[in-house]
Every structure is written in structure tokens, then in C-alpha cells.
Amino acid sequence: MGYVYEKVTYNKNIPAKILMQDKPGGRCNTTLHWHKEIEIVYMIHGCLHVKINGHESEIRDGEFYLCNSEEVHITRVDDMKANYTYLVILLSYTEMKRFAPDIDDSIFKVTHSDSSYQKIKRQILNLLGTLKSTDPYIFLVQDCYLRTIYHTLLSECKTSKGARAYSKTTVKITHAKQIIEYINQNYREKITLDDVAQEVGFSSQYLSKYFKNITGYSFIQYLLKVRLEHALKDMMNKNLSVTDAAYDNGFTNVKSFITTCKKAYGVTPRHYKKKDA
Structure with a gap:
């Protein structure tokens, strides 16, 4: 069954899509969606709630969350009129699979207490510093920061999904995708x-x-x-x-x-x- 998902177009010359978001709260609320890319969202100003496979968490200024490939997720905020600023990084699934062929059987786990969290955050801040650059070759610097994130995830955060533990989650995701597809195909009816x-x-x-x-x-x-x-x-x-x-x-x-x-x-x-x- 062909599930509806979010198709991602990458930034030119780098293995990711980078989006700076600065908008009213009402426009930060997403519908339920999924994509192959690994998603990192870094909060600059505000508080963003995210549900990933039904598990809710929140990020505040200076924090980020990571959503694994194909995980069903949705975001919301509490204040519809307040302004929120955050950076979205979508890491290329194809590039990740090139480095780690077993990526479909793996997930990345990152928590605030991990040293890897701080390593990734440093590279996010480095990327932020490049976004207003007029240097036509700034993508080479961005590529370096992104590949450091890839390296940290693969060398320190990658773990096996585990057949038993993840089977229930997989069923849960499959049902969620069916629901997304049905609603997206029939919302006019x-x-x-x-x-x-x-x-x-x-x-x-x-x-x-x-x-x-x-x-x-x-x-x-x-x-x-x-x-x-x-x-x-x-x-x-x-x-x-x-x-x-x-x-x-x-x-x-x-x-x-x-x-x-x-x-x-x-x-x-x-x-x-x-x-x-």
C-alpha cells in the first residue's frame, strides 16, 4: 500500500535540507506526517511540543529533538499568536544509507545527558552561523558541519531497533500511516x-x-x-x-x-x- 508521506527536496550541494523558521504559533502546528529523512529541530525562541510515534516531548530555547526515519510525528505550540523561531535540519536518507547499509534496522537515540547531544548541538550552532553568509562557497563549510553530525550519530547514537521491542512500534506506525493516507485521500468527502x-x-x-x-x-x-x-x-x-x-x-x-x-x-x-x- 502506497502511504502518503512528506517528500523532501535537499539544499543544493549539501546532503540535507536546512530551513530557518520564524513564524506565528498557529503556523507551527503540523498535521501528522512522516518521511525517510532524519529530522532535527533546534529551538531558538519558544517552546515546541512534538509527538513521535505517540510519545510526546517538548523543546525550549537551546534544545533540539531528533526524529528517526519513517517515524510518524506531529508538532504543536501553546500560543497561536506568539512568534517562534527554530531551525529544521532534514538529513539525507540516501547519504545515511550509503554510510550505514543497515540503517533500516537501526535507530538513533540522543538524550540531553549524552555527550553526543552537546556535540550535535555545537554543529547546529555552527550551521546557524553560516545561514546569512554571502560566500558562494559556504556550502563547503556547511557540508563539513553536517558530516560531523552524521559521524556523531553513526558512531555514538546508532543502535539496533530490536525485533521484539520494535515490532509493536512498527505495527503502530503502519496503522498511523494508513490513517494519514485515508484522511489525505478523503478529507473532501x-x-x-x-x-x-x-x-x-x-x-x-x-x-x-x-x-x-x-x-x-x-x-x-x-x-x-x-x-x-x-x-x-x-x-x-x-x-x-x-x-x-x-x-x-x-x-x-x-x-x-x-x-x-x-x-x-x-x-x-x-x-x-x-x-x-
Whole structure:
């Protein structure tokens, strides 16, 4: 079954994608997603909550989290209007597999108390210092810092998944991916918790608890979130009206679209579009 996942385009000349994020809290909340790349997020200003395979943690100023390849994750913040600044580094899966062919049977574990945590953090700070450089060959310096992160992960943080311990997690991830795919394919339609439960072979009651554990949202909250993001994108990219964007993306009425947008971003869809223009 072809699961929906986030496709990553790397920065030119380096084995990673580096993104500096500086935006209001409402735009830091992601939908449930996964990708092959190893993700490192370093918090510069604010507090970011992340759920990885259903396990929640948070990072504050000067801290980072690491999400392994194919782990299902979602992020959120508490203050929708406050500004948050953080750096996202997505390490190339292909490059990592070139160094470690057994990467699919391995995970990387990094905790605050590990010396490896501080080593990786130093390289993140080094990378931060290069982002405003006008040097056309700065990618050579960035490549050096990134490969030091690769080396630290491979030599100090890599461990076997373990057949028993990871089998339950693998099943959990598989179900989450099925749910992501089903919602992403059907959010424009009238779908219910019962529909999704039938798709993955769960009872509705169990799915409700499972979904809340994985995402931190109820099913309907998450479905509205997905519809909202698609509707706002259509307003921005296709210049759709509020009404057309609402109905084209599964909202039962325009009021529901406006209410959901206000809850997420504190403004109406029309004002959101003006602010982003």
C-alpha cells in the first residue's frame, strides 16, 4: 500500500535540507506526517511540543529533538499568536544509507545527558552561523558541519531497533500511516470516525483513543485541521473565494471554515490571506 508521506527536496550541494523558521504559533502546528529523512529541530525562541510515534516531548530555547526515519510525528505550540523561531535540519536518507547499509534496522537515540547531544548541538550552532553568509562557497563549510553530525550519530547514537521491542512500534506506525493516507485521500468527502475505523480494522472506540494518543487531537479536530490547511492553500494558490475553498475541501458550510480558521490562527480566512499576501 502506497502511504502518503512528506517528500523532501535537499539544499543544493549539501546532503540535507536546512530551513530557518520564524513564524506565528498557529503556523507551527503540523498535521501528522512522516518521511525517510532524519529530522532535527533546534529551538531558538519558544517552546515546541512534538509527538513521535505517540510519545510526546517538548523543546525550549537551546534544545533540539531528533526524529528517526519513517517515524510518524506531529508538532504543536501553546500560543497561536506568539512568534517562534527554530531551525529544521532534514538529513539525507540516501547519504545515511550509503554510510550505514543497515540503517533500516537501526535507530538513533540522543538524550540531553549524552555527550553526543552537546556535540550535535555545537554543529547546529555552527550551521546557524553560516545561514546569512554571502560566500558562494559556504556550502563547503556547511557540508563539513553536517558530516560531523552524521559521524556523531553513526558512531555514538546508532543502535539496533530490536525485533521484539520494535515490532509493536512498527505495527503502530503502519496503522498511523494508513490513517494519514485515508484522511489525505478523503478529507473532501463526508468521512467519519467509523469510516476510518473500518478502513484500519479497529473499533471506533479504540480508534478514538489511538488517534488521540498519536496526534494529541480528537479525530474531528484533526480532520478539520487537514481541511483548513488545504482550504487556505487553495485561497492562496488558486485564488479561490472563501465559499469555494470551504466546499471544495470538505467543510459542510462556510461558517465551519471561518470558525476553524479563527481557532487556529485568530483571524478569518480572508484576513489570513491578506496577512500572507
